[in-house]
Amino acid sequence: MTQFEPVIGIEVHAQLKTNTKLFCRCSTQFGGEPNAHTCPRCLGMPGALPVLNQTAVEFAIKAGLALNCDIQHKSVFARKNYFYPDLPKGYQISQFELPICLNGHLDIELPDGSTKRIGITRIHMEEDAGKLVHQGAEAIAGSTHSFVDLNRAGVPLIEIVSEPDIRSAEEARIYMETLQLILRYVGVCDGNLEEGSLRADANVSLRPVGTTPFGTRTETKNINSFRSLERAINSEITRQTALILSGGKVIQQTRNYHDNTQTTTVLRDKEDSHDYRYFPDPDLLPLLVSQTQIDAVKTTLPELPNAQRKRYMEQLGLSEFEAMVLVQDIPMNHYFTAVLDQNPQIDKTELAKWLVGDINAALKEANKGFDNCPIQIAHTASLLTLLTTGKISGKMAKAFIPDMIQTQKSPDDLLAASGGGQIDNSDDLGPIIDQILTQNPDVAEKIKAGKTQSANFLMGQVMKATGGRAKPDLVIDLILKKVTG
Ligand SMILES: [Zn+2]
Structure with a gap:
């Protein structure tokens, strides 16, 4: 065949x-x-x-x-x-x-x-x-x-x-x-x-397959989404294949695509x-x-998407995923560029990660977007600085974002209101963990028996007790040390 x-x-x-x-x-x-x-x-x-x-x-x-x-x-x-x-x-x-x-x-x-x-x-x-x-x-x-x-x-x-x-x-x-x-x-x-x-x-x-001359073509119109473009072409390929295999001939025509039936019908014989x-x-x-x-006009051309995506990966060190999301979301990309322009020292990969991830999600949750973003550029920059200098944990940053959107408060104000920064020393965390362990002896037993992932439950309790301010890896370390001891 x-x-x-x-x-x-x-x-x-x-x-x-x-x-x-x-x-x-x-x-x-x-x-x-x-x-x-x-x-x-x-x-x-x-x-x-x-x-x-x-x-x-x-x-x-x-x-x-x-x-x-x-x-x-x-x-x-x-x-x-x-x-x-x-x-x-x-x-x-x-x-x-x-x-x-x-x-x-x-x-x-x-x-x-x-x-x-x-x-x-x-x-x-x-x-x-x-x-x-x-x-x-x-x-x-x-x-x-x-x-x-x-x-x-x-x-x-x-x-x-x-x-x-x-x-x-x-x-x-x-x-x-x-x-x-x-x-x-x-x-x-x-x-x-x-x-x-x-x-x-x-x-x-x-x-x-293997021949050079073109067959008779049809032109399909009325395509109004990427999905219907793909479907319209596939339906036309199927129709023409069946027609040719049954001994028929394709006629040069203009055809209309119908999304509900995923078929094309003749609109008119194709004009020349x-x-x-x-x-x-x-x-x-x-x-x-x-x-x-x-x-x-050439001087007004911006960097084009492909070139920019490559630069984001090769020069800024962004992951392929984050570079792709940024390039496809023009308002988010403008915001990213604006934060970088005003804060050239900022950790670019962390910035991209937070914009693409939690900030984007929180904006969507609030029915907002990066065009007219309610979070000031300076506030996003200070959030990143607090994070990368270890003053706040990722969990705290995540908790700040909806507040930054709703109240437009700076992360520094939110940090002050929360009672302080990340608790990252064993002197302060030790007593809290001891208390949690006493309250959850069964979980401590499980960890002792080798189910170390149960420590995550205890970490959740520690986070609750500290308002999310405990340094997560240190908490896990301390829990394991104390239990297996
Ligand atoms: Zn007119």
Whole structure:
């Protein structure tokens, strides 16, 4: 039986995080009263002329640089002609023959630890269409009537087109996740899949393993989560495989993915680009970008996620897990950097450990996050200093954190209020342990009989008696010494 190999390319539409639309000054904010964010330009009124948003151009260049593209000194806006009720002009302004970015790549890390390079064919700028809201059904089929909301019409997008270098649904998901993180890092897109600011279409075809020519591909749309991207591709691979094995032929189509049934259905037979009758938009001059402009954008690029993760591990000594969590949680990462910047002497690995672990957990518990973190940076730094100098135990630090979130008190104040620092000498701990041992003779017997882990129970009692201030390893030492004696 013939074995098939999937050939996958992904087209990602990313909404640029500008305040205003691509060719007018209407707000790009999500939501709002239907058609409130509109003007004669984005409503396609006769005679209204487009004026290009400079920030959108900078963001497109920034995305292109972050994805290793060649930024084009000349690109051209073209009209993509088609009719749909959410497209008032009857054409979409896009870029066709001369897009702003070409020949990039993105390295993704696979679960086995290897790296795979996915080519990026091009990035072009375009305006978004509006939205149809159907009444009486989810989709147009079965609905009684539909409304048109043009708030989204004219919002700036970049379309990032990958090479067909992807070979599995999992690779596609990792590609999309990596792309989302990079776009968020460089600050050009909020990467919010639920609000549609990042959308993926998957081109899938099959070919017999070991052969080079591509099979006929389908394009699957309506994918709004990483999970549905993976599922949509797998369902398309299954469908095409069954079709080919039963003697059928894959037809070039645009298909819709349905998450509830995890299947795709035909939306329309796939159009070719010539069907759109692209031509340069006579209302817009060619977009000329100088090397000076590109270099200026380059200086605003932050360190990218992969490089930062490596630096965190190699230079700061963070574990792979902590480095990964920090890189994926941008607000936490900013907080980490801010603490380090203001306290360069601080123990970086301990700081990362506490941010990723207990502080993060306590913030979540309090329904808060690292953006607008209620714990002052100076307080986090002093908590770490108290810890690493042995003035407080880990247990005490853990107990302080919810208080630091709720009351915004400094750890020094909390320490003073708790009656003092860590008890770390046998003179003070000895009598307390003696008392606990007297109260728990059965446990002492167990320890004597070799069940040393029972000492943990006694340590709990000592901690209770000292308000968590006893030094844990010393307590265990003393208990064992006293019992086995
Ligand atoms: Zn407008």
